[in-house]
Amino acid sequence: MPHSFPRVYPILDASIVPTVDRSAFLRRLGSELTRAGVTLLEYRNKTGNDIELIVDGQALRDAMPAGKVRLILDDRADLVERLQFDGVHVDAGDASPADARRLMGPNRIVGTFGGSEALVEDILLAPADYLSIGPVFMTQTKQTSRPPIGPEGVKWLRAQAGPGPILVAVGGITRATAAKVILAGADVVAVSEGIFGQPDPAAEFRAWLAEIGA
Numbered sequence: 001m002p003h004s005f006p007r008v009y010p011i012l013d014a015s016i017v018p019t020v021d022r023s024a025f026l027r028r029l030g031s032e033l034t035r036a037g038v039t040l041l042e043y044r045n046k047t048g049n050d051i052e053l054i055v056d057g058q059a060l061r062d063a064m065p066a067g068k069v070r071l072i073l074d075d076r077a078d079l080v081e082r083l084q085f086d087g088v089h090v091d092a093g094d095a096s097p098a099d100a101r102r103l104m105g106p107n108r109i110v111g112t113f114g115g116s117e118a119l120v121e122d123i124l125l126a127p128a129d130y131l132s133i134g135p136v137f138m139t140q141t142k143q144t145s146r147p148p149i150g151p152e153g154v155k156w157l158r159a160q161a162g163p164g165p166i167l168v169a170v171g172g173i174t175r176a177t178a179a180k181v182i183l184a185g186a187d188v189v190a191v192s193e194g195i196f197g198q199p200d201p202a203a204e205f206r207a208w209l210a211e212i213g214a
Helices: 022-036 050-063 077-083 097-104 150-161 176-183 201-212
Strands: 008-013 040-044 069-076 087-090 109-115 130-133 168-169 187-189
Touching: 008 201, 022 050, 022 201, 040 050, 050 069, 050 077, 069 077, 069 109, 077 087, 077 097, 087 097, 097 109, 109 150, 130 150, 150 168, 150 176, 176 187, 176 201
Parallel strands: 008 040, 008 187, 040 069, 069 087, 087 109, 109 130, 130 168, 168 187
Antiparallel strands: none
16 A cells, blocks of 8 residues: 655754763654654664664654654664664665565555656666655755756656656755745655754744645
């Protein structure tokens, strides 16, 4: 059965998590985001060891109950089952979408990079539930050498992909630009700095919902 996706997809990067009392911080943040209406969230930790990822993941799962919030782990398909997360996002250099699917089974979410200036070759054949595209605008949150594609690039990728695939636009998207990106053909906008760079991420998420809908 195909998965449904909300318009706004927060990406929580571990760089904002304090080194002291991080589990308490994540539980508090997770609870606030759940109350604010978050139903899908990716946790991205590129530098932590397995223990840190497991402890962080458990704190988020405790605060964001299964069945209410779907949690996606960046890169580590091998830890998804242990953490009782709902899926994984894999990029080039990680496990392939096919490997992630074999590891996690048919029911969990697999997301992967779909393209920038053009779709990745044969990506529409991959067993992925969504394709991230971009960067749409300049971004400091995730290191990339790819140039921004802008809303016109989103429009071009949608034309290449056709109406079926779920396209998740990423990279420098703000509340002021999100509607244009969706109008250009994105189903979902993924947001990191635009939410977690604010003093009150939960309140900011509510503002995003008011701006572009759930």
